[in-house]
Amino acid sequence: MKRSLAVLLSALLCMSAVSCAGGNPGESPPPSVSSGGSPTAEAPPSGGEPSAPPDASTPAAATPAEPTATGSVVGRYADKSVDYFSREPYEFVYMVNGMLVIHQLLGEALADWGGRVNYNYSEYDSGSDMNAFLTTMETYATQGYDGFFVDPDVTVAQRTAELAEDLGIPIFPVLVPMRDNDGKLITPGLHLDSIMVGGLQTQWLIDNYTNYWGDVDPAEIGYLFLYASFNKNLVDNMVGARDKFQETWPDTFEKNYYDGDCLALGVSIEAGFDYTSSIFTANPDVKYWFVSSCLEDYGQGAARAAEDLNMEDRVLILSNGANTLIPDWQGGYDGCWVAALHYANEIFTEPIACGLVALADGRAKPEDLWPEYKQPGEKYALYVVPTVIITKDTYQDYLQYVEDFVSGLD
Amino acid sequence: MDTYLEFRGIGKSFPGVQALDDISFTVSGGRVCAILGENGAGKSTLLKILSGDIQPGAGGVYINGAEQRFTSPYQAIRSGISVIYQERQLIPAMNVMENIFLGDIPAGRAGFVDRAELRGRTQEIIDSFGLPIHPLELVGRLPVAYQQMVEIMKAYRRNSKIIAFDEPTASLTDSEISILFELIGKLRNDGKIVLYVSHRLSEIFQITDEIVVLKDGRFVKTLETRETDEQELITAMVGRDIGDTYSGLKRNDRYGETLLEVSHLETAAVHDISFELKSGEILGLSGLVGAGRTEVVRAIFGADAIISGEIKLEGKPVHFKKPGDAIAAGIALCPEDRKEQGLVLLRSIRDNITAPVLDKVRKGLFLDKKAEDEVAGDAIKKYSIKTPSSDKPVLELSGGNQQKVILGRWTSSKMVTKVLILDEPTKGIDVGTKAEVYRIVCDFARDGIGVIFISSELTEVINVADRIIVMRNGRITGEVRREEASEESVLALAMSE
C-alpha cells in the first residue's frame, strides 16, 4: 500500500502543476486534445492556410483601396446605430485546427475588436485533430458560449456548420470560407480566392521588376514559387501564380518556371533556405530570379539563401504576409525581400467580428449579411477584403490608414 | 607480515532463498585456498561479494583487519582484488591489448592512449605466459582456451594482492592447465592470496594449500589439503555419506524395446553421434563443459538445426523442425540454464508448469483454470515445492524450487512423455532435493519412459545412469556400463583426444 500512496501523491503534484498553469484562462489560449508531440515533424499541420483575399475589383495599386462604402452596413463597424455596450459581453472563442503564426496574429486582432464591439475573446487549437475540434465545440456549447470564430480543416467545414446549427450557436469562418463538399458556401465569409492571390503576386513582380533591374530580357528571369503540397489553399496559391506567369510570358514558361514544393522539408525558415539555395545553385545559368511564396517563413528562408549566395542584386522576393518583414524594414532591412502581399489584420477581422456580433444580437440572419457581396447562385455573401502589396516605401502610410480605420475616423 | 583476507559473518539472501549464512574464514598471503561445495552452495555468490559486484546482506570483508566497503567492482579492483569469472568478461570486437587493459588503459598527456606502452606491456605479459597471441588480434577471433587465458592475463596485469579463479580449467587443454598451475605457483611464491573455486577434486589436491568447504550457503570446515583425502572432502561437501543418496534407488533390471535411435547425427556443433535408448533405461551423457552434450539433445528436440543423420522414435524415422513437434511426439527437454532457457520468471508457478500442455487444459476455446490448478497442484505435491499457492511468481522461488517447477512442467500429469531429457537437473539444488530427483527419475524409468540424464557431476551420473556415454569436443569418446564405471574411467574418457 505504501507504494500506491506514493503514486497518488505524485499524481496530485502533477495535476496541481498543470492546474496552476491553467489558472489564467483569460489570456492563455484554451486547451486542445493534442495527442502527444511527435518526434517526426514532417507532418505540418493542415487546416486553413494563410492566403490573403485579393482585391477583386481593381488590380492592387500601391495605395490601399477604399472598402466599398455602398451596400448595407449591417454587421459592419461603420454601422453606428448599434450600442455594443448595452448588453453583457458575449463569450466568443476562436477555434483553429492546427494553429499557425497567421492564426495567432488574426486572433490578436479579433481580441482587440472584442474591446470595441464588447465580447470576451479566447482561443482553442485542436492541433490538427479534427476529432478533438468537433468534441470541444460540443463541450463549449454546454458551457454557454455565444459564438464561434472557426478555421476547421477545409474538408470538414460542412460537418462543423451542421454541428453549430444543431447546437444553435452562430459561427463565422475567419481565414477560409466554409464550403460544402460541392463547393457551395454554407456561411457568409471572406473571399479567399488563393488562385487570384497567386496571380496578384506574380503580376506585381512582372509590373515592378524594371524598377530594380532596369530593362532585362524576360527570357532571363526564372520564377520559383515556394509552397507545401499538403494543403489545397497553398497549392491554389501556387497555381494562380504559375498560370499568371505562363499567361504573361508563355514561350519561356517551360524553361523558366521552377516548382517549389517544400513538403518533404516541412514548414520552417530552414526549409525555404535549403530549397531555394538548392534550386539557385542547381541552375547557375539563370541570371535573374523572381521568388514568391505562400508562407512568410519560406520568404524569409529564400531571403537568407539569396544573402548566403550573395545573389541579392539579381533576386526579387515577394512573400504572402509581411508580419516579420515590417519589423525588419523598421530595423533598416533593405535586402532583396522587397515586397509582400499584405492585409492589416485589423481590417481583415473587422467584418468577421462585427458580423458575428450581428448574428449573436439577432440583428441579422447569416443569409441577410452584405447582400452586395453575394455571387450569383450563392446563398451567402462573400466579402472581399482589400489587400495591398506593400514595399519598404509604402508600408508606413498603409499602417497609418489602418490606424485611422480602426479608430473609426472614416 | 604479508596481507591476510578475512570474511566475517558474511550473509546474503535473494527473494525466497538464503544464499549465504554467517560465513567466516581467513586466508593469509602466500597460500592457495580452494573453495569447495556442491552447485548452489554459494561459491559464486561469495566471489561476487568479494569482487564488489553485489553487496553482502550481513558481515564484511576485511583485508589486514581493515573492513572494505565496496559499492562497485572499481573499488574492489583499487584495493587489489581481481576475480576471474567462469563466463568470460571480454569484449570480442576489441583487440587483445585493450581487453587485457580493460578498465585502465595507459594514457599519456591529455588522456591520449599511449599505444606503444600498451602494446609493449601486453607483449611482455604474453611472453611471460609463452602464448602465441598477437596484441592487436581481435579477442573474438581467438580460440575459447586463449580467450580464457586473456581473462587470466587481465587479472595478472593488475598484480592484485588477492586473485580469485572461478572454475578456470573448465575449457582448457592439459598444456594450458599446466601453464595456469605454474602461474598460480608463481603468485603463491610472490606472497599473494589465491582463491580457487572448483569441484574437480584432482586439481584441488594438486595446487591448493587449504580447502574451505561450503554447503547450502553455510561454512562447514577448513581442511589442510595435505591432511585430507577425497572421501573426507566429499562427505564434508555432501554432508552425509553419499552412499545412501544413491543406494535407495530402485533400478530397472529389464528394459523394453528400443525407444530412440540416433545414427550418425551431424550438426554445426556435434559430429557423427550414434546411440540407442531403450524404454525404461536411464542413459547418462557425461563430459566436460563445452563437450557438446547440450547441443546433441537440442538437435534431437528440434531446437537446433540438423545437417545430416537420422533419428528414429519407436522405429519410425522422425525429423522435428521445431520443439513443438518434439513435444507433440512425446519428447521433453528440461534445459540446462534455468533462468535463460527454462522459466518465465514474471509469470506464476501455474503458468510455467502448464506452458507446454495448454492444448490439454482447454475447454473449447478457453483455458480451463480448474484443470490448470489441478496440474500445477499435482506437480507441487509431487516435488514438494515450498510455496503458499500456485499463483506465486516463479521469480520469488529459491533455485532448488525453481528447478522443481521445471521438472514438474515436463513430468506433469498432462504430459505424454516417452523420452525425458534432463540437462544438469540437479544444478544448484540442495542435496536433500537431489536424492528426491534421482528417486523420481528412477520411477519414470520403471514406468517405461526412456531418460537421457546429462550431468557434469561424475559421482551423480555414475550412480544414477544405467549406461554412460562420454563426449568431448562434439564427439562420442566412449561408452561405459554402470557396473564397470568409476570416476577415473569416465574422467579419462572425458579428457582423452
Add this chain to the structure above:
Amino acid sequence: MENMSAAKRLLRSKLFSLAAVTAVVVLIFYLIRRSYLGVDNIRGILNSMSLSGTIGVGMACLLIGGGVDLAAGAEGCFGGVMVALLISKAGAPWPVALVAVILIGAAIGAFNAFLINVLNFMGFIATIGVSSMLQGIINIITKARNISISDRGFWSIGTVAVANLFTLPFMIMAALVVVYGIILSRTRFGRTVYMCGGNRRAARLSGLNPKKISTILYINCGALASLGGAILAARMHSGSPKAVLGSELDAITAAVLGGVSFMGGAGNMGGCFIGLLLLCSFNNGLISVKLASYWTIVAQGVLLIAALIADYFNVRARARELKAAGA
C-alpha cells in the same frame, strides 16, 4: 600478422563501400545536372550538413555507448529559441547567449540521463516523453511565433565562409567530427565508450562505471543538439518553434549509414561524416531534379531501412568470421 591486416581490411571495407555509394549518388545527380558539382551547390550541401551533423556527432557517441536520444530535435529547437530570446529580449551579448544555450542543452541531457540511468526507463520511450515536454515549453515561451534576431554580429556565424566553399557552421561541425573522432579512437575515455557499448556488464566488472559514462554522453548530446539549433538560428536570423524538429531521425540515419550499430560498441566518426555527406547530397540532389517531394519522404524512410539492412549483413558477416576463427 595476417590477422592484423584482416582487421584493417574489414574496417576499410565498410567505409570504402559507403564512400563508393556516396560517389555513385553524386555521379548520378551530376550526370542529370552538371551544376550539381558547381562550387555553390557543394557549398549548399556542406552547409546543409551542419545542422544534422552537429546533432549527429552527439547522437553517434551516444549510440556507440549503447544509448539513444529521440529528444535531440526538440533540444535543438529549444536551443535556437532560447538563443533568440536571450539576444532579442534579454539583450545578452550573443557569445554569452550561445554559451548559456549550450549549458541549457547539457542540463536537458542530464535530465535524460537521470530518467534512464537512475529511474531505469527505456531510453527511447523516456526521450519521446522529454521531446513532447520540450515542444510544449517551446510553444509556451514563444506563443508559436518566430523570434527574430537583429544582432548583426550573431548573423555573421551564418555568413562567414572560407574560399566560398566552407561555411563557418560547416567548419564548426567538421571540427566537432574531428575532435570527437580523436576522442573516441585515441583517448582512454573514448575506448571506455566502446567498451560500455560493446559489453556493459564486462565493462562494469572491469572497474568502469557505465552509468557515469552514459550520463556524460547524454549531457554531451543535449549540449551539441542545442548548439546546432543556436547556429541554425544565427543562419536564419530567427529562433523558430518549428525549426530542427525531426532532424534527430536524420542524425540517426547518418550515424547508421556510417556504420554505428544499434547494439552499441561499433562505428566511428569518419563513417558518420561520410554517412551524413551521402544523406545531404541525396536530399540536395532530389530537390534539384524536381522529384515530387512526397517521394523524398518515402526515399528518406527507404534510405534508413537500406542502411539498417547493410548493417545487418555486415554484423552477420563479422559474426560468422569471428565464429569461424574462434571454433
Add this chain to the structure above:
Amino acid sequence: MKEGSKFLKSKMFALLVLLLLIVVFFTIASKGTFFSLVNARNILNAIVIVALLTVGAGALMISGQIDLSTGASGTMCGILMAILLVNGWPWPVAVVVALAAGGFVGAINALLINELHFQGFIATMAMASVTQGLSYALGGAASIPVDNKVVVYMGTGRIADVVPVSIIAALLIFFVYGIMLNKTKFGRSIYLVGGNPAAASLVGIDPKRISYILFINSGVLGSLAGCLFAARLKSATTTGIVSSQFAGMTAAILGGVSFGGGSGGMFGAFVGLLILNSFSNGMTLIKISPYWQTFASGALLLFALALDFSGAKKKN
C-alpha cells in the same frame, strides 16, 4: 480472471483511485461541466481512435515489442479507403482492402524485425516515414471526401444521441482482446514470449509467429482507427491520426503493461486510456493552453513509466 500477484492488484487499485481523483478534480475545476452526460459523450468520442491503437500497442508490448508506425500507416489506410470509395468500390471491399493494407505494413515491420534483426523502434519509425510519404502520394493536397452512408454512420452514428456506435466497437475489441489474453492458449503464449522468448520456444511456442501475428494485428487496428477517423470527419486528410500512436503507448503503459512484456492486461490498458482521455478532456475544459497540454502528455508518459518503474527494475 485474477491478474496474478498482489503487486498488480495494488497497482490497479492505485490506477482506479487516480482516475477517480482526476474526475473529481476536473469536475470541481470546471464547475460541474466535466461530469455531465454530454461531456461523457465527448470523452467516449475521443477514446475510440486511441482505444484501437492502445489495444494494438498493448498486445505488442506484452510480447516485448513496440510499433511506432500505426499513426502514419493508419492515416494512409484512411486515405486509401476514401480513394476506393470515391472510385465507386463497394464499401465492404474498400474497408477490407484498407485493413489489409494496414496488415501488410504490419507484416513488413515484423519482417524487418524478425528476419533482419532491426531494433523495433527504429524499424517502425522508418516505416512511419515511408507510410507518411505514401499518404501524401495517395492523398495529395486535396483531402478526399467520405460520404458513403454506412461508413459515415460507423464514424458518426450515435445511439440515443449519446453513445457513439464506434465506441461500442472499441469496447467490444477491448473485451475480446482481454478475454483472449487471459483465457486462450494464444493469449498465454503472448505473455510467455514477452517474459522469456528463449524459454517460450523450448515449450513449443514460436516467438516469430507470435511477432508476425501481433504486428499484423497492430497494423490492422491502426488502419481501422484511420478509417474510423476519416469516417467521423467525412473526409480523409494527410494529417489524420499521425501522432496518435504515442497516446496509445502511454495509455498501455499507464494501464500496467510493463515494457519488456510478461505483465499487464487489457483491463489495465482500458483504465489507462480513461485516465489519459479524461486528463486531456479535463484540461480542455479548464482552458489550459494547448502547449501546456503537449507538455502534460510528455509528463504523463514519464509518469506512466514511473508507475511501471517497479516492473522494469525487477527485471534487470
